Structure formats: structure tokens, C-alpha cells
Amino acid sequence: MTAHAFTNPAAVLSALRRAAAHLVPPPDMLPSVWAEQNIRIPVGNAIPGPINFDNAPYQRGMIDVVKEPGIHQVDYMTGAQLGKTTCQQCIVGFFIAHEPCSQIFAQPSQGDMQTFIETKLQPMIDANPSIARKMAKARGREGVNNSRIKSYIGGWLMMSWAGSPKTARGRSAPKTHADEVDGMVATAEGDFVNLLDQRAASFGDQRLQTRSSTPTIKGVSRIEAGFLAGDQRRYFVPCPDCGHEQFLKWEQIHWNGRKSTGFEDADLDLHDEHEPETAVYACEECGSCWDDGTRIAAIRGAEAAGAGWRATAKPKTADHASFHAPEFLSTFRRLRDIVTSYLNKLRIGDLQSFVNVSAAETFEERGEQADPDSLLARAQASTYTSGTVPAGGLVLTAGVDMQPDRLEVEVVAWGEGEQSWQVDYQVLWGDPDAPDVWEELEELLSGTWEHESGARMPLLATCVDTGGTGGNTQSAYDWLRGKTGRRIFAVKGSGKWGDPIVRAPLRKQSGKTARKVDLFLVCADEAKLTVMRRLAVQKPGPGYCNFPRDREGEYFQQLTAEKLVTRYVKGFPVREWHKMRPRNEALDCRQYALAALKIANPSMRRAAQRLGDAVRPSEPAVAQTGGDAPSPESTKPAPVPVLPQIPQEEPQPAPAQGGRVVKTRRVLRSPKVKGGGWATRY
């Protein structure tokens, strides 16, 4: 065996040397040290050039945690201007070039992914030869390098996004990174973040899952849940005056004009006497005021002084680290700018953005999320039962939600300032493609309800959902056709934020010879917001919602089944309703009853007058008006023609004396005889 067996020994040696370079374990090096030696931030970023963590020393801990022994899960709950993307770039780069292994990087949407590749990842690769030379050429022999997968010696980086859970299937990788996890919504295909976790699950000690996000709404924020499950690291900074080590808090930022003590009483700052340029940080121990120079020097010197990142809680599992980094920790932001941003957001009613993006804290919805327990307690304290209309109710509307096996109907009384009283809630079981359930609905909507005065009230208007998920739209059209004159309207959810609750009808041709159906468009986002804000009104008066005392708990679970959530798409907040519970028909019914009121648009003053006229003793207009009294022996008053200009299309047939009537009779109970007053004659 001699060397002459090779025709080109020099080339063989060189090849062996290149191969051996990949067999030698990489030097044990902290990722932040590797980054400072190898990563240049491309031009076009805030601070281009070689990375130097002395500017923002908190980034070191956020990066080096990925090599901390025993850590497999890291959550970053961060605000703006903290260099979160820089940290991610360094971590991804480290696992490409220094300690190569396969990685999956996930964003909320494909667009977010493309933006990340084009503005962050590719420029970083291009600017850094130490990374670029490890990458496979596009369509080269070494592997693929396309828009979704980038191969390199020792692994690949696969891009994935929550909008398409299949992008997280197929391959497994020891390292997974998810950005803006609060913007990742569970879909019918499953929960994307869990799916992503499964990709790394089989890698044992090699496994690392990082997740980052601007937090959103308290209770639904994934990143907050992750932060709380982890060891809750906060960056401690020593006071230059007393040495007390503290993590920076919004409460400690002072300026001339601040009257609030926190976000709970932020409304106290809604005045014009602010001087943001006086903003300082006040030590929580000795009260000494740090200007920006002092604050930034204290942050930069924290680790040298023995402070810096510290766990503040025991993690649920020992392998879970978590970080909280608010914007006031940033060495790139001045307090005056942060305060100005706070005041601007507060003025336009968008405190949430500031709380999420600057304080990196979750926001507690005030008013957009009603509490089912307090509504149940409200009902239990109520003075009326379902089927009757309390004195304040002046007009009645109904909302009908269509489901594949039933219709759900709510009847609501409305008074001054749109204060509301739920009068009835019924579930009519039956397939909407068959006639029975519609007959039952007809019967219910043709009924009258007893007002506290003794008058009987018909419905002013009704909205019937036609856009159900069960594909029964045509059946709804068939039943609704020709009923507009009776103010029974077809509605469908549609529209975007800012649209009116109801928009003018589309004329919907349904069937070849059929008459057209007027289809009103209900802006579900706005209608729900109005309903939710009103449910949160605590004092009887405008907007307040009353419920009968026999209404039970499950109803209120449904009514409050959705929550307004803000998520961030490419840094912009998007408000959306998220279902917190599977059933939400009660909320839909209320939306449609509100839409019916908006379409009919009655004058409450005139409605009150008519109601008074109808029950005035001098006008004993009993029994002549029509045949819709539920039973012949009745001495009930006639239906009040609340808005007489509505043409009564045809005399309502008396309800059939069949099984269904039992339900109707429950609604149309006999009037109570009251002692004294003008109502007694009935």
C-alpha cells in the first residue's frame, strides 16, 4: 500500500482535510461570543456592522440560554426595540454555522415568513461569509435551497407558518423556533404550536424549542402562559445611588403630568398638562431619579455589578427558561419617547398597543369581555321572569340563529337608550330543510308578549340568520321570502371593523321563479363589540342588559363565548373575535335581535306613547283586533300596534291546539292582575 495508488494525492489530502474539519467537534463557545466574532448586522438595520452586545447586554443572556445545560424550552415575552430579531438571527446562525443541526422556523403567516426571509435571514446570510459558505447552492448537489428549505452542511432550516399547519408536518428537527406565537391561532387542522412542539419531541437532550412574541390579551396570550410556566427571568439593574437591584417597571417612570399609578388608572392621564421631556426612572428603593444617561449606564453595567438576568419563579418543569423584556429596558429608546407614545396611544383609546408593545405585558380587556358569573348573578336578582316584558321595555325584536338541527330564538325588549330586557329564549328543534321547525318559528314570531302594564306586545322586527354552517341557506330563503313586509328580515354575517352594524340589503335571487329575498348584512365584529360592551355596563340605564330570573348558567356561558383578541401580523395589531367555548348561539341571537332593532329604527318616545294609549282605561279595545289570542276564553288585551304604519299582512291564525302550543302558552301566559292603577281593568 503506497501513496502512488492515488493519481492526485494532494487533492485527496485536501479533501480529507476539508472532511476532517467537519468531524472535529466545534469549540465550546457561547452563542453570544460566536455571534460577536462571526455576525455582522447588514446595512439597513438600526445598528449595522459587527454585533457588539455591550450596547444591549441583556441580549447576551437571551441568546446564551439556548446552550444552558438542561434547558429545552425558552419563551421570550418582549416589547419593541429589544433586539428580539437580532437574538433570533444569532441563534439560527449559530445552529447553521457553528453547531449545525436541523431547525424549523415558524411565523404566523406565509407573508410574515417571506418578510423574515427577505429582510432578515437572507441579508444576514449574504453579509456573513462564515454562514454563507456553509449553505447549499440553490438546486446544487449538496441539498435544496429554496424558499422553504435551506440546506447547509450538517442540517437544514425549514420555514413553516401557522396558517398552513401542513408546513409543520413531514420533517422533524431538534431545534424549533416560533415567532409571534400570540398571532398563531388554532385552526381546524389543530393547534400549530403544539404541532411544532411535536417536531422536536423525539430528540431528547438535543431538543430546543424557542418561542417569542409581543403579548396580547390576558388569559389568551400564549407567550404569557409560556412566560409564567418558565422560570420568569427579569433583568435586574442596580441603582447607582443606593445599589438596590430591581427590574424596571412602568410604575416607576415619572414625568410632570403623570397622575396614574399604573395601567389600571391610566384614564387619569387623559389631560393636556404633560411634559414627557421630564421623564425619569425613579429607584423603587431610594427614589433617586435616573435620567436616560443614568438608566442606560446602569443597564449596561448591570452584569459587571453582579446583577442582570435572574429567575424570579420556580418553573413548572426544570428545563423551561422564560424572559420578560419591556421597552424601558432598551438602551436604544429614550423615556421621553416612550412616554409620548403612551400618551398618544391613550388619547386614541388604544392603551392596549402600548401595554403589549412597550410594557410587554398582557392587556386586560375592559368591557370587551363580559363575565358569565356576574351576568348569572344579575339574572338571579332580577324582578321578572321570562315571557313577560318589564315596564321599561317599549318595543320587541327577535333574533333567530340557524343551526343544522335547530333554530334558536331570542326575544328582546328595548327601552330608552337601548336598555334591554331579555323576554324569551327558545330552542326549536328540527331540520331547517324540513317545514316543521319553520312552522314552529312562524307560530312563535306571530305571538304576543305581556307587558307589565297588561298590554300585549307583538314583535316589531325579526332578523333570521341565513348563513348557517349547515348549508340550509336555501331553506331559510324559502321561508323568508315575502316576509319583509312583516319586518322579518334575512341577515348574513359580513363586513369588517368600522362597518355599520347593519348594511342595506342585497337583493338575493334565490331559485328560478322565486321572488327575491332582501338580505341584510350584519357586521358581526361590530355587533358583537356593541353587545359585549353593553353586557359590561354595570348600572341600569342606557345599554344595560337585563335578564329574567329563570335564565340559567349555560345560557350565559354561550352569551360570553367569544373574546376580542388582538394579534400582531407583521407588527400590526389585528382585532378578532375568538371563540372561547364551542357554543355561541346565544351571542349570535342577541346580535340579530340588535340588528332587527337597527333596521326598524323605532322612535322610543312614540313607542312609549302608543304603549300608554293602548292600555289607557278609556280605550277598551279588547278582542276585536285579531285572532291571535292564544285561547278563546282569554280576556287579554289586544296586541298593541306599536308601530301602526307596518301593514298587518294577514290576520294571524290562531295557534293550532297541538303539542306545540304548550310551548307557546308558556310564553303567552295570562296577564297578572295588579292592584290599583290603570292596568287593573285588564
Ligand SMILES: [Zn+2]
Ligand atoms: Zn436607589
